[in-house]
Structures are given as structure tokens and as C-alpha cells.
Amino acid sequence: xxxxxxxxxxxxxxxxxxxxxxxxxxxxxxxxxxxxxxxxxxxxxxxxxxxxxxxxxxxxxxxxxxxxxxxxxxxxxxxxxxxxxxxxxxxxxxxxxxxxxxxxxxxxxxxxxxxxxxxxxxxxxxxxxxxxxxxxxxxxxxxxxxxxxxxxxxxxxxxxxxxxxxxxxxxxxxxxxxxxxxxxxxxxxxxxxxxxxxxxxxxxxxxxxxxxxxxxxxxxxxxxxxxxxxxxxxxxxxxxxxxxxxxxxxxxxxxxxxxxxxxxxxxxxxxxxxxxxxxxxxxxxxxxxxxxxxxxxxxxxxxxxxxxxxxxxxxxxxxxxxxxxxxxxxxxxxxxxxxxxxxxxxxxxxxxxxxxxxxxxxxxxxxxxxxxxxxxxxxxxxxxxxxxxxxxxxxxxxxxxxxxxxxxxxxxxxxxxxxxxxxxxxxxxxxxxxxxxxxxxxxxxxxxxxxxxxxxxxxxxxxxxxxxxxxxxxxxxxx
Numbered sequence: 001x002x003x004x005x006x007x008x009x010x011x012x013x014x015x016x017x018x019x020x021x022x023x024x025x026x027x028x029x030x031x032x033x034x035x036x037x038x039x040x041x042x043x044x045x046x047x048x049x050x051x052x053x054x055x056x057x058x059x060x061x062x063x064x065x066x067x068x069x070x071x072x073x074x075x076x077x078x079x080x081x082x083x084x085x086x087x088x089x090x091x092x093x094x095x096x097x098x099x100x101x102x103x104x105x106x107x108x109x110x111x112x113x114x115x116x117x118x119x120x121x122x123x124x125x126x127x128x129x130x131x132x133x134x135x136x137x138x139x140x141x142x143x144x145x146x147x148x149x150x151x152x153x154x155x156x157x158x159x160x161x162x163x164x165x166x167x168x169x170x171x172x173x174x175x176x177x178x179x180x181x182x183x184x185x186x187x188x189x190x191x192x193x194x195x196x197x198x199x200x201x202x203x204x205x206x207x208x209x210x211x212x213x214x215x216x217x218x219x220x221x222x223x224x225x226x227x228x229x230x231x232x233x234x235x236x237x238x239x240x241x242x243x244x245x246x247x248x249x250x251x252x253x254x255x256x257x258x259x260x261x262x263x264x265x266x267x268x269x270x271x272x273x274x275x276x277x278x279x280x281x282x283x284x285x286x287x288x289x290x291x292x293x294x295x296x297x298x299x300x301x302x303x304x305x306x307x308x309x310x311x312x313x314x315x316x317x318x319x320x321x322x323x324x325x326x327x328x329x330x331x332x333x334x335x336x337x338x339x340x341x342x343x344x345x346x347x348x349x350x351x352x353x354x355x356x357x358x359x360x361x362x363x364x365x366x367x368x369x370x371x372x373x374x375x376x377x378x379x380x381x382x383x384x385x386x387x388x389x390x391x392x393x394x395x396x397x398x399x400x401x402x403x404x405x406x407x408x409x410x411x412x413x414x415x416x417x418x419x420x421x422x423x424x425x426x427x428x429x430x431x432x433x434x435x436x437x438x439x440x441x442x443x444x445x446x447x448x449x450x451x452x453x454x455x456x457x458x459x460x461x462x463x464x465x466x467x468x469x470x471x472x473x474x475x476x477x478x479x
Contacts, residue, residue, distance in 0.1 A: 012142035029314045035167050041239030044246035046114050048230040050121045055223045057097040057128045060215025069138025070268035083196040085203045094128045120174040130185035148187045156180040214353035221360035225367050229383040232371045245380040248325035259337045263288040267345050274349040286408045288341040294465045296337035298422040303330035306446045312439035328384035335391045343398035350405040359397040363390045421457040428453040
């Protein structure tokens, strides 16, 4: 088996995933002061609607490709054939999706008010033809992914700061977003020639239809659940409410994506080990679970405490109503982080996509009903409550089925110690809320003090996970 270092892959994937969220977050922090809440809401609504067609264009290929490439990492011929088959399927789906997109935005009167913006953002659907990130993730080429992402994101941010100067530059901002995506894809195609050989001979497209159909339904249910609240806010409320909600989501997604990046690199290896070495599979799963619990629970509570200075620092006074939304959505941090490890990854390795599909479909329906009930009265806060309720339901449903496929020891010990340390941390930083200073200074003090208190509390009660990594860092420094 390929012996790429998991620790290095974790670092590389954190860089990659964080940049994928930091770029929109930093750009939002900048354009929120240029375009204001209404402009941010306009762009977010268009981007959200375009993403529905991206779901059709990908249709489960990213997850399926990662898993199947990981199994064939040592077989160049079969790996190349699988790559060719999935590339062709992705090509067909992207073309069909783009044609459907163009037809709908031209015919439907609802889209005509932002037609130019839709045409620009719609190019991401067409460019999805070149999206083969799953190849590099399946082969654990996270070093390349991180390096490529750093380069593209830095160029894009520099361009953003130079060209987007007033509220009329929303179209330039959209073009920069599209160019950033196409830059990643072009680099991938060039690099892929070192890892696989594309061929149209002896391909078996039908072989992938059934597993992709299940994953497609999972993907559609998940994405609809994640995006329908924005669409419904756009219809029922004003653009500034959409701006508050989407900006809050970006901050939460930054936290979640950073943490999930720590264990997302486990999936290729877990897929490889599931049928070959169940003890090693459970051992790696235990590492992932402990990490997610240790970092996600304090982050969830910390977000509630720092939500106001966080919004003022990143987004400005115009977005202050988003602070309450962030506090509500913060509940999703531990649910998504722990759920990704012991629910999603386990079910994918066990090839139980149909159970995932059922859970996501039920969750989507619950979210739809909750949004209809809550958004008209509570706006962005109502959409946040609906999302949290749906996430709790999804987590519980999938965990109920996934627990038969893995075994993790000492779960309660890790949970209890983490909760105790988190409680001590929250108590220590709560008084800083009443300090009269700039929002930047208040945010820095709360995050810095909170991190130190949490670390010392974990060391004091001998939190095994924290002790292990502290000793590992000290050993590295000594060497």
C-alpha cells in the first residue's frame, strides 16, 4: 500500500480546504464593504442557483472517483481506465447540465433581472468538464493540491483587490471567481498526465451507472438541503437578509472545513483498509473521532461567545444582524465534524450509499417544511434554526445505521474531558464581552486567551488526545 504520511496529508489538506473557504470569506469581508449587504445577497443568490446545476454536472463523481481510485492506486492500467471512464461521464453530464441551465435562465422570467450575472457564473458548469480533483485525492496527492490552491488563490485575491473598487464591480468579482475555478481545473489536467493515461478504448460506462445513481441521489438531497434555505430566503425576504445568512454560513463553513480537512485525508486509506484490516480501520477511525470531538466542541461554544466581534471584524457594521445567525449555526460545527468521520466516511467505506441517500432525503424534506414555517416570521434566524434541526436529524439517523460497521473504544472519556475543558474555557473568556475596546482587539483577546485556557485545562485533567500531540510536537522540536 502507498505509504504517504497521514500527518503530511492532513497538513496539506488543511491548507487546501481552508483556502477554498478563506478565499470567499476574505473576498466577502472585502466586498461586503464595497457591495454592502444587498450586493453580497445578489451574488450569493445567483451563485446558489447556479450550484444546483453543478450538482447535476458532478452527480456523485467526486466521492465515487476518490473511493475507486484509492482502491486502484497500485494498478496503473486499471487506474487509467477508470479515470477515462469517469472523465467521459463527467464531460457528458457537464454539457447536459450547461444546456439545461442556459435554456432555463433564458425562458424563465425570474432569472432575467440578473441575466448577465447568471451567464458569467454559469461558465463554472461548463468548466466542470475539467474537474478531476478526485484523481489527486484518491492518490493522496495532497501536496500538489495544496500548492496549486495557494498559487491560484493568491493570484485571485490580488486581482480582486485591484479590480473590484465599487458596487458596480459585482460582475468583475463574478469573473474572478470563474477564473479561479478554471485555473485549478487546467492545472489538474496538465498534472494528470503524469499519473494516468486517457483513452477511449475498452471503456465501461455502464459499470458505474448504478453506484453513481445512489451517490447522485445522496448528492442531490444533501445539496438541496444545504442550498434550499438560500433560495427560499431570496424568494421570501430581501437581498440583505440573504447577505446576512450567506455570510454567516461562510464563517461556519470556514471552521467546519478546516476541521474536516484534518480527517478528510483518512478516507482513501479507510476505503483501502475496510475489507483488508478491520482493526487498523477502527484504529484510524478512533484517531479521527477523538480529533473531531477535541477541536469541534470548544469551537462551537467559542463561536457563540465571539460572534459579535467576529462579524464586526470580518464583515463590518452593515452585517451585525449576522451575529445571531452565527450563534445558531455554530451548533452545526460538532455535528458536521464528528458526523463526517463516523457517519459519512464509514458508510462510504461500507458501500451503504443507499442508506445515506434515504437519510439525506428525509432531512431535506424536514428542512423544507421548517423553512416554510420559520423563514416568513424569523428570516435568517429561522433558516438557521431549520438547518440545525435538520442536521441533528441527519446525524442521528446515519449514526444509528453506521455504528454496526465500526468499533471505537473510550468514547465517553474523550467526550467528558472535552466538555469539562470547554466549560472552563467559556467561563474564562465570557467576561471579555464587557471590555470596552475595538472589535479587532476584543476578538484577538478572546481567541488567544480561550485557546490558552483550553490547552492548559486539557493538560491539567490529562486529556489523552491533547497530551499525545503536545508530546509529539515536543519530540519533533527536540529532533
